[in-house]
Amino acid sequence: MTPRSPSVNEELRRRSRERILAATVELVGRHGYEATTLGDIAERAGVARGLVSYYFPGKRQLLQSAVHRLMHLTLEEALEREPRTEDGAERLARAIDAILGLAVDRPTLMRTHMAGILQAEGFVRCEEQQRLAFLLRDTVERYGSEDVDRDYPLLRALLMGSVVAVLLPGAPMPVARLRAELFHRYGLAWESGMPPDGGPPDGMP
Amino acid sequence: MTPRSPSVNEELRRRSRERILAATVELVGRHGYEATTLGDIAERAGVARGLVSYYFPGKRQLLQSAVHRLMHLTLEEALEREPRTEDGAERLARAIDAILGLAVDRPTLMRTHMAGILQAEGFVRCEEQQRLAFLLRDTVERYGSEDVDRDYPLLRALLMGSVVAVLLPGAPMPVARLRAELFHRYGLAWESGMPPDGGPPDGMP
Amino acid sequence: MTPRSPSVNEELRRRSRERILAATVELVGRHGYEATTLGDIAERAGVARGLVSYYFPGKRQLLQSAVHRLMHLTLEEALEREPRTEDGAERLARAIDAILGLAVDRPTLMRTHMAGILQAEGFVRCEEQQRLAFLLRDTVERYGSEDVDRDYPLLRALLMGSVVAVLLPGAPMPVARLRAELFHRYGLAWESGMPPDGGPPDGMP
Amino acid sequence: MTPRSPSVNEELRRRSRERILAATVELVGRHGYEATTLGDIAERAGVARGLVSYYFPGKRQLLQSAVHRLMHLTLEEALEREPRTEDGAERLARAIDAILGLAVDRPTLMRTHMAGILQAEGFVRCEEQQRLAFLLRDTVERYGSEDVDRDYPLLRALLMGSVVAVLLPGAPMPVARLRAELFHRYGLAWESGMPPDGGPPDGMP
DNA sequence: AATGAATGAGCCTTCATTCAT
DNA sequence: GATGAATGAAGGCTCATTCAT
Numbered sequence: 001m002t003p004r005s006p007s008v009n010e011e012l013r014r015r016s017r018e019r020i021l022a023a024t025v026e027l028v029g030r031h032g033y034e035a036t037t038l039g040d041i042a043e044r045a046g047v048a049r050g051l052v053s054y055y056f057p058g059k060r061q062l063l064q065s066a067v068h069r070l071m072h073l074t075l076e077e078a079l080e081r082e083p084r085t086e087d088g089a090e091r092l093a094r095a096i097d098a099i100l101g102l103a104v105d106r107p108t109l110m111r112t113h114m115a116g117i118l119q120a121e122g123f124v125r126c127e128e129q130q131r132l133a134f135l136l137r138d139t140v141e142r143y144g145s146e147d148v149d150r151d152y153p154l155l156r157a158l159l160m161g162s163v164v165a166v167l168l169p170g171a172p173m174p175v176a177r178l179r180a181e182l183f184h185r186y187g188l189a190w191e192s193g194m195p196p197d198g199g200p201p202d203g204m205p
Numbered sequence: 206m207t208p209r210s211p212s213v214n215e216e217l218r219r220r221s222r223e224r225i226l227a228a229t230v231e232l233v234g235r236h237g238y239e240a241t242t243l244g245d246i247a248e249r250a251g252v253a254r255g256l257v258s259y260y261f262p263g264k265r266q267l268l269q270s271a272v273h274r275l276m277h278l279t280l281e282e283a284l285e286r287e288p289r290t291e292d293g294a295e296r297l298a299r300a301i302d303a304i305l306g307l308a309v310d311r312p313t314l315m316r317t318h319m320a321g322i323l324q325a326e327g328f329v330r331c332e333e334q335q336r337l338a339f340l341l342r343d344t345v346e347r348y349g350s351e352d353v354d355r356d357y358p359l360l361r362a363l364l365m366g367s368v369v370a371v372l373l374p375g376a377p378m379p380v381a382r383l384r385a386e387l388f389h390r391y392g393l394a395w396e397s398g399m400p401p402d403g404g405p406p407d408g409m410p
Numbered sequence: 411m412t413p414r415s416p417s418v419n420e421e422l423r424r425r426s427r428e429r430i431l432a433a434t435v436e437l438v439g440r441h442g443y444e445a446t447t448l449g450d451i452a453e454r455a456g457v458a459r460g461l462v463s464y465y466f467p468g469k470r471q472l473l474q475s476a477v478h479r480l481m482h483l484t485l486e487e488a489l490e491r492e493p494r495t496e497d498g499a500e501r502l503a504r505a506i507d508a509i510l511g512l513a514v515d516r517p518t519l520m521r522t523h524m525a526g527i528l529q530a531e532g533f534v535r536c537e538e539q540q541r542l543a544f545l546l547r548d549t550v551e552r553y554g555s556e557d558v559d560r561d562y563p564l565l566r567a568l569l570m571g572s573v574v575a576v577l578l579p580g581a582p583m584p585v586a587r588l589r590a591e592l593f594h595r596y597g598l599a600w601e602s603g604m605p606p607d608g609g610p611p612d613g614m615p
Numbered sequence: 616m617t618p619r620s621p622s623v624n625e626e627l628r629r630r631s632r633e634r635i636l637a638a639t640v641e642l643v644g645r646h647g648y649e650a651t652t653l654g655d656i657a658e659r660a661g662v663a664r665g666l667v668s669y670y671f672p673g674k675r676q677l678l679q680s681a682v683h684r685l686m687h688l689t690l691e692e693a694l695e696r697e698p699r700t701e702d703g704a705e706r707l708a709r710a711i712d713a714i715l716g717l718a719v720d721r722p723t724l725m726r727t728h729m730a731g732i733l734q735a736e737g738f739v740r741c742e743e744q745q746r747l748a749f750l751l752r753d754t755v756e757r758y759g760s761e762d763v764d765r766d767y768p769l770l771r772a773l774l775m776g777s778v779v780a781v782l783l784p785g786a787p788m789p790v791a792r793l794r795a796e797l798f799h800r801y802g803l804a805w806e807s808g809m810p811p812d813g814g815p816p817d818g819m820p
Numbered sequence: 821a822a823t824g825a826a827t828g829a830g831c832c833t834t835c836a837t838t839c840a841t
Numbered sequence: 842g843a844t845g846a847a848t849g850a851a852g853g854c855t856c857a858t859t860c861a862t
Contacts, residue, residue: 008862053853059852117373119239160370168323458847461849522734567783581767
């Protein structure tokens with residue numbers, strides 16, 4: 001007989017949002033953007049169709065939030081992985097490997113994401129994007145950048161361009177080669193980073 | 206009621222195709238992919254709505270053909286520009302500058318194009334794409350590659366990734382910087398290539 | 411192997427338009443505005459769903475066109491009815507009876523129509539409305555008005571207000587009474603006009 | 616945790632209701648029916664979204680209550696205005712002027728209202744409507760009607776029809792003219808009524 | 821009495837594509 | 842070779858309403 005307490009409401013909201021974001025990553029990652037409808041996402045998330053529109057102002061923005069959240073979580077996990085390190089170079093290496101790893105592990109999702117942010121009006125500053133940006137800026141800073149406002153966009157553009165190069169249909173660039181170029185550019189040791197999926201790819205010296 | 210001669214027919218066909226392709230480049234370059242309908246394109250080209258679908262098997266493929274044709278023409282012009290040269294390095298430099306120049310001159314078109322080829326089913330081998338590929342392979346070969354089947358995809362991926370990096374919404378990478386990185390990678394002299402729009406950008410050594 | 415001739419196209423278009431308009435009058439007249447969907451209308455008209463939107467820029471405008479067309483046809487028929495007359499008063503009487511007759515015969519349709527033109531943006535000058543206006547202006551003119559630009563709006567407003575009064579839910583005004591007031595206002599003889607459905611209603615002196 | 620006393624509860628309820636009704640008049644009067652959502656109204660009234668539906672059984676009914684309440688208040692004020700009068704003709708004149716005044720002062724609101732009661736199921740007997748009806752019946756009675764059950768609906772229909780004629784989009788009827796016709800019909804003196812906004816309009820004899 | 825997260829039916833619209841001519 | 846009327850699936854979105862608290 002009493003309205004729900006604010007904290008309960010917040011928890012309710014948070015849970016619904018997360019279910020929707022998770023469902024989005026899953027379905028778009030599997031079937032692509034156009035083949036996934038908001039109805040599919042709602043169904044998968046176990047919420048009503050309208051709730052998706054209630055929380056996210058559009059399909060594209062939803063995907064943005066979902067992928068940026070995934071990138072943030074992945075990056076965070078890589079940076080905090082044991083043995084935890086404070087070494088700036090090591091952290092940058094881990095960041096690079098985390099992003100490239102996403103391209104390898106979830107090619108459809110990342111392709112869709114890249115396509116999305118390239119399209120007009122496709123890039124929107126959502127909360128999740130902000131969190132990812134913060135983490136990446138911090139990584140650049142700890143790496144020893146003297147001008148983060150210059151070096152962060154550079155790293156971001158290089159990473160995104162690399163993701164595209166790796167995912168290019170027809171004749172993609174081998175990840176190992178791109179990793180090597182990026183590592184070389186930033187003066188990182190090959191052994192750094194440690195891609196979750198194992199050691200150096202085949203064919204690398 | 207005399208049947209048209211085959212050659213006249215072919216000429217008619219060629220003209221219609223070209224008008225459609227030109228209209229596509231223009232409209233998509235101005236308004237983007239989704240905001241441009243096949244009806245708009247047909248109207249602009251001065252042909253009937255149905256003719257567009259009659260010549261091109263889909264909207265996406267039409268865009269592919271249109272952009273690849275533009276890239277091919279641009280590249281060809283750069284390579285044949287006076288003073289014509291047979292020097293492989295110079296020709297590669299010109300090719301890189303031509304592609305980066307397109308990204309700068311027609312950002313919306315190139316963004317749309319990149320988004321298109323990233324999407325599932327987005328990349329189709331059309332005639333125009335073949336011609337572009339041939340020219341680029343030739344450039345790699347004359348540059349001195351010993352393994353064109355390895356080096357051509359590499360160059361292609363690097364170029365496409367660079368276009369994305371340059372066009373990245375939010376915080377793009379400066380073209381000059383990217384040009385420098387590519388030239389350095391391929392051991393090209395800064396003075397090579399000669400971007401049509403002038404000499405080295407400010408701030409570059 | 412030759413495109414359809416323009417005249418054939420026009421006939422095709424006219425037929426589709428009319429089927430849609432007729433279906434609209436029928437369905438909205440039976441079930442009301444909100445209970446009728448464009449899909450229902452398309453189905454009834456035997457055309458594809460999209461064709462309705464192709465010809466009419468919106469549901470409301472479609473209804474406007476449909477009802478104005480009906481009013482025009484009804485009015486025209488009343489004015490041309492045998493014995494045809496050139497007498498201005500008689501023609502005005504017929505016009506008044508025709509409009510009031512519509513309110514009586516198709517209450518739901520006319521209620522919906524009145525509601526439509528009262529709503530914001532609800533009144534749009536469509537071709538059908540123009541034709542109706544022309545006929546009514548002509549009637550006012552032949553009646554002997556010295557200032558049609560003043561007297562036509564007056565008649566129109568009186569007629570529309572009368573329709574509303576006749577259709578007012580809860581406690582409508584008897585048509586006969588309203589007819590009497592209008593006829594008196596314009597100095598028309600009770601015997602004029604001749605409503606199609608018979609002589610003077612019961613209870614009138 | 617002490618239960619609120621019944622009277623306090625009632626006061627709370629009354630206040631919430633009134634805030635909602637006021638917000639409705641304001642928002643619908645400004646933006647129209649469709650452009651106003653229950654959410655907007657709740658926000659403006661400073662209550663929760665659900666409370667509006669809790670108090671009023673539907674959007675249409677809410678609007679009915681809101682406008683009928685406004686009409687009742689306006690009418691009441693006109694009838695009680697100093698110098699207060701018991702003269703039946705004078706009171707009827709005031710009533711007519713009050714209603715026409717509303718059409719002039721709040722065109723969007725009254726248009727919306729008329730559209731609402733014309734629509735199927737649009738007319739609902741709410742408490743506010745009852746109060747308005749009572750006041751108008753009383754006015755008819757004091758005016759000297761011998762058959763209120765016949766004359767009240769007549770007056771009501773004439774008034775509503777007049778409001779429509781005045782508000783007709785495209786080519787409305789001048790209020791002064793309509794006022795004259797109504798006054799003439801009921802044998803009222805032009806000087807009666809006294810529209811709040813001043814004396815007889817220009818151009819009237 | 822009041823809250824607001826959640827519901828979900830239903831709507832209009834767009835537009836690539838087809839096909840008779 | 843070309844036309845354009847017609848198709849019809851698909852889609853995102855709004856919003857009045859419900860209900861647990």
